[in-house]
Amino acid sequence: MAKPYFDSDGPLALSHRGFSPEGLENTLIAMEAALELGFRYLEIDVRTTSDGVVMVFHDERLERVTDGVGLLADHSLAELSSVRVRGVEPIPTLAEVLERWPDARLNVDIKDDASVQPFVDVVEQAGAHDRVLVASFSDRRRLRVLRRLSRPTASSAGMAVNALLKVVSPLGLAGRAARLARVDCLQVPRHYRGIPVVTAGFVRRCAAAGIPVHVWTINERPEMEALLDLGVSGLVSDRADMLAAVMRGRGHWPRVN
Known part of the structure; x- marks a missing residue:
């Protein structure tokens, strides 16, 4: 049975780190912009401070997108309070995001x-089990999270399990492998190192096994249309504006928060 996280009509549209042409990724203003476009699902990243606070941030280091310096993990929440993304927006905490938008679904890497x-601890305190999906490139890390949660939470496969399911799907073993690995969906690139991952056969076999396939990060309209025609169950995009238009054109939206 599909987990409540996936309760949606039609394919899922996931806004990658919110939506900000100005590069304000993973900030409250970027998430607000995506939600105003009609998105319900936000893909975000988290890292933790030296004093144990979960921050919404992608990079290991601060320099690429902020005016701060060094590893995020070496800073306390108080030290990060003055750091700004692109010199403009603060780095939000996961708890802030969960509290601010109780109806949003978060795909958390x-x-x-x-x-x-x-x-x-944040998920337990917020009672957010039904509105988060646990993701990580590391299946070991992902499974450590799932084992510690008091209630089932949606999860997508990491690199190792993605590769395994790609190999065993022609053998009709994808469903069994997904259950053993505690996987509710696959989130994959269209190609990996030049090798096609998302093919018609792969999508068809996953659908037969009850495994949704979400594809990242798709930023061109023709590719969005082609993948939806192929039958994928979700798309992750930096171009939330474009993906919203595609979804509306296919009759899946509008959905306005």
Whole structure:
């Protein structure tokens, strides 16, 4: 049975780190912009401070997108309070996001091992089990989170399990492997190192096994249309404006928060 997280009509549209042409990724203003476009699902990343606070942030280091310096993990929440993304927006905490938008669904990529228990604590405190999906490139980290949560939470496969399911799907074993790995969906690139991942056969076999396939990060309209025609169950995009238009054109929206 599908988890409540996936309760949606039609394919899922996920806004990648919110929506900000100005590069204000993973900030409250970027998430607000995506939600105003009609998005219900936000893809975000989390890392944890030196004093155990889960922050919505992608990189290991601060320099690429903020006016701060060094590893995020070496800073306390108080030290990060003056850091600004692109010199403009503060780095939000996961707790802030969950509290601010109780109807939003969060696809959370857990970027470091230090976030495992703090992430669990935030989800438990907020009672957010039905509105988060646990994701990580590391299946080991992902499974550590799932084992510590008091209630089932949606989860997508990491790199190892994605590869395994790609290999075993022609053998009719994808459903069994997904259940053993505690996977509710696959979130994959269209190609990996030049090798096609999302093919008609792969999508068809996953659908037969009850495994939704979400594809990232798709930023061109023809590719969005082609993948939806192929039957994928979700798209992740930096171009929330474009993806919203595609979804509306196909009759899946509007949905205005």
